[in-house]
Amino acid sequence: MPRPISATIHTAALASNLAVARRHAPKSKIWAVVKANAYGHGVARAFPGLRATDGFGLLDLEEAVKLRELGWAGPILLLEGFFRPTDIDVIDRYSLTTGVHCDEQLRMLEMARLSKPVNIQLKMNSGMNRLGYTPERFRAAWERARAVQGIGQITLMTHFSDADGPRGISHQLEAFERGAEGIAGARSLANSAATLWHAAAHFDWVRPGIILYGGSPSGKTADIATTGLKPAMTLASELIAVQAVPAGHSVGYGSVFSATGPMRIGIVACGYADGYPRVAPEGTPVIVDGVVTRIVGRVSMDMLTVDLTPVPNAGIGAPVELWGTKLPIDDVAAACGTIGYELMCAVAPRVPMRAE
Numbered sequence: 001m002p003r004p005i006s007a008t009i010h011t012a013a014l015a016s017n018l019a020v021a022r023r024h025a026p027k028s029k030i031w032a033v034v035k036a037n038a039y040g041h042g043v044a045r046a047f048p049g050l051r052a053t054d055g056f057g058l059l060d061l062e063e064a065v066k067l068r069e070l071g072w073a074g075p076i077l078l079l080e081g082f083f084r085p086t087d088i089d090v091i092d093r094y095s096l097t098t099g100v101h102c103d104e105q106l107r108m109l110e111m112a113r114l115s116k117p118v119n120i121q122l123k124m125n126s127g128m129n130r131l132g133y134t135p136e137r138f139r140a141a142w143e144r145a146r147a148v149q150g151i152g153q154i155t156l157m158t159h160f161s162d163a164d165g166p167r168g169i170s171h172q173l174e175a176f177e178r179g180a181e182g183i184a185g186a187r188s189l190a191n192s193a194a195t196l197w198h199a200a201a202h203f204d205w206v207r208p209g210i211i212l213y214g215g216s217p218s219g220k221t222a223d224i225a226t227t228g229l230k231p232a233m234t235l236a237s238e239l240i241a242v243q244a245v246p247a248g249h250s251v252g253y254g255s256v257f258s259a260t261g262p263m264r265i266g267i268v269a270c271g272y273a274d275g276y277p278r279v280a281p282e283g284t285p286v287i288v289d290g291v292v293t294r295i296v297g298r299v300s301m302d303m304l305t306v307d308l309t310p311v312p313n314a315g316i317g318a319p320v321e322l323w324g325t326k327l328p329i330d331d332v333a334a335a336c337g338t339i340g341y342e343l344m345c346a347v348a349p350r351v352p353m354r355a356e
């Protein structure tokens with residue numbers, strides 16, 4: 001028997017979440033973002049649920065090639081573009097669309113030998129200050145790209161820093177409009193947060209990622225409560241032991257938790273080597289036998305320990321949900337001081353994962 005931990009990918013939830021994205025931006029085409037191995041879900045496992053998209057956005061050439069091997073003939077966008085001249089051969093062979101955010105990339109495209117024109121998304125730095133041309137330099141970059149023989153369609157793209165927060169997008173939208181003024185071409189601006197909450201940014205293409213997996217762009221479950229988004233991943237395990245701990249005795253490494261009275265502690269086959277965050281503090285929610293309880297003691301490499309007080313009958317083999325359809329991943333993430341994105345991306349390769 002393998003250890004009783006596994007992750008299940010819910011294909012119907014992916015399809016339903018894609019439909020939610022479409023309902024929010026009905027006039028836009030969708031780049032379904034599947035970078036980081038589909039946010040940890042697995043590109044091949046996520047593909048069947050997302051195939052009603054208009055295109056896929058990702059970073060790694062290997063993932064792009066995998067999508068072609070799965071039979072996807074539609075658009076694939078390299079969100080960060082490419083890094084070496086040899087990457088352009090793969091872009092050409094597999095008919096990928098590529099982001100272009102700097103002169104080095106334009107120079108490589110000018111030098112490249114292509115069998116057909118490559119479509120690009122020219123990236124503007126509208127205020128995030130990671131990638132892209134400033135609004136002031138954008139037109140010159142566009143003129144230069146337009147003059148490159150091997151470049152086909154040019155889409156104008158930018159990325160938001162605060163679409164999920166109080167600052168919002170207006171300062172970046174204003175910068176984008178200024179830099180892109182008078183330049184023809186499709187526009188691609190919105191991430192998940194802007195897809196849900198900023199219709200002014202929808203334009204021709206939206207680029208949702210986290211909402212396809214049922215996570216909240218803000219990291220707060222309450223913010224997506226009325227959207228109908230469904231968790232696409234359940235991380236589950238079982239109790240592999242139960243301890244009756246007397247009052248005053250401690251649990252786990254560092255003895256960071258001590259029982260104030262006699263209590264039953266469940267030992268769960270899930271630890272930080274499975275991708276569960278070691279920083280999860282006492283009180284982090286976990287579901288045992290359908291009942292919400294809490295982590296006590298320090299998360300170790302292969303195990304974590306839970307308070308069985310609310311589930312007195314739970315014994316060895318009792319089902320445990322770490323996050324998923326009953327326990328929102330963002331609730332676990334919030335307890336750990338992070339966001340659902342990080343937890344889903346971090347599920348370790350040793351965890352068996354299958355789609356249903």
Ligand SMILES: *Cc1c(COP(=O)(O)O)cnc(C)c1O
Pocket residue numbers: 033035079159190191192193207208209210211217
């Ligand atoms: C990751 C990414 C997205 C998707 O972001 P979400 O917040 O997951 O929707 C969109 N565009 C770009 C350029 C990205 O890198």
